[in-house]
Amino acid sequence: MNDDFAMRAALGLLCDYCVHDTPAVVFRQKRGFTMITPDAVLRFEDPWNACAACAQFVERRQIHLLLDRVMRLHPRHGEMNRPQKRLTRRMLKRMYMAMYDAGVEKPEPIAGPS
Numbered sequence: 001m002n003d004d005f006a007m008r009a010a011l012g013l014l015c016d017y018c019v020h021d022t023p024a025v026v027f028r029q030k031r032g033f034t035m036i037t038p039d040a041v042l043r044f045e046d047p048w049n050a051c052a053a054c055a056q057f058v059e060r061r062q063i064h065l066l067l068d069r070v071m072r073l074h075p076r077h078g079e080m081n082r083p084q085k086r087l088t089r090r091m092l093k094r095m096y097m098a099m100y101d102a103g104v105e106k107p108e109p110i111a112g113p114s
């Protein structure tokens, strides 16, 4: 993972989905959720920042369109081989399904950069 992407995402400067564009809205979730991956246990409590493009897919629950976009813009897209891409996509899908299960609220606009 490129640390610069991770850092900017952590600061809320990048969309939490595609990690590519500036967030336009935030999706709060009703509950936190935990995801177990092969190398980590991840806990999600924070609202998700989404750019305008990802936000449409998230709100309409177009999970495959969202995954297509997220995979295409993935910071490691060029380095991953086919099985790695498949695995990443599967993990992201699981994470988004868990996010929906945790109850996603309506998007709220983010105030412009201050």
Ligand SMILES: [Zn+2]
Pocket: 015, 016, 017, 018, 019, 020, 021, 050, 051, 052, 053, 054, 055
């Ligand atoms: Zn995005």
